[in-house]
């Protein structure tokens with residue numbers, strides 16, 4: 001691989017560097033991976049009006065969300081196990097996010113504990129919670145997140161059960177393992193020496209950092225993995241939001257909203273923001289691309305609930321399209337972990353700079369210097385998705 005020029009190049013590098021089971025865990029989706037593909041296809045299909053001869057010498061990328069200004073409208077989405085893709089992955093990522101002035105969100109199931117991430121951070125980061133059956137553990141996690149300075153909580157609500165991801169089953173990463181799959185996994189690890197050195201040897205401890213102190217007898221990832229799969233709480237309903245609110249005085253974002261009826265309920269429950277997300281095509285296959293859900297959801301969210309979007313964003317051009325469609329902010333999942341896996345913090349920083357350059361061209365040649373001026377007028381007229389009521 002020569003010098004990477006795009007997210008897609010970083011994906012290729014990550015594929016070479018990571019054990020197959022970890023690359024597939026990142027790259028894959030649920031069932032036939034139709035939604036996974038549709039998320040990116042929707043961005044590719046949407047064409048733009050090219051406009052010229054406007055003064056675009058001073059393009060600004062800064063954007064406010066939840067009362068705070070960031071240098072780019074791109075957040076690093078919560079991604080579990082990031083510290084198993086690169087040495088202390090979450091710590092490397094938070095440093096880059098802080099340097100570039102963008103939000104970083106730490107997953108419940110991160111490798112690095114929130115305290116370790118906080119020690120490396122210079123800005124408050126966002127924390128993501130999966131609602132757990134054991135409310136005491138959930139309450140402890142929120143207490144710790146507050147104590148390390150987190151002010152924004154993302155509550156992920158699209159995972160009552162983990163999605164069926166065939167690649168993970170085939171690789172022995174989920175489901176039953178037999179001796180053959182166990183051996184294959186070990187061979188897969190040892191045949192990737194750069195990863196082995198960077199993560200398995202020098203990147204320890206490889207445990208779920210936030211959970212290890214909450215789970216008795218949790219010495220390894222496998223010990224806690226079993227506990228986690230029993231802990232995802234499928235009984236959670238809108239009533240439980242009150243419990244979360246009581247524990248969390250800061251900003252609350254609901255992640256995993258795809259339907260206008262759910263968006264209306266979120267507004268009625270006074271959440272500060274919602275994330276239009278299908279979990280990057282990793283949960284319910286056959287749901288539409290998030291790009292095509294933004295406009296309707298934004299229309300019902302009103303002024304008191306901001307709308308973020310993720311799933312399928314692979315370039316700065318896609319960020320511009322999402323913002324023009326009506327999103328207040330975007331998040332990226334796979335792109336940041338591909339770059340991190342490929343070349344650590346340096347790779348991640350470079351990938352984000354590439355995305356900013358792509359945004360610059362997209363804004364310049366649609367004739368805009370400010371994010372706030374983007375709107376659906378940048379799309380070719382016959383390209384917009386049909387909205388409710390049309």
Ligand SMILES: Cc1cc2nc3c(=O)[nH]c(=O)nc-3n(C[C@H](O)[C@H](O)[C@H](O)COP(=O)(O)O)c2cc1C
Nearest residue numbers: 026077078079080107156279280311312332333334
């Ligand atoms: C490997 C991987 C792990 C993820 N882990 C989490 C997680 O722990 N919590 C969560 O809310 N979302 C998780 N997500 C979903 C992301 O936050 C995000 O919604 C998704 O990746 C966006 O789609 P994209 O990858 O196409 O950008 C994960 C996604 C990936 C790819």
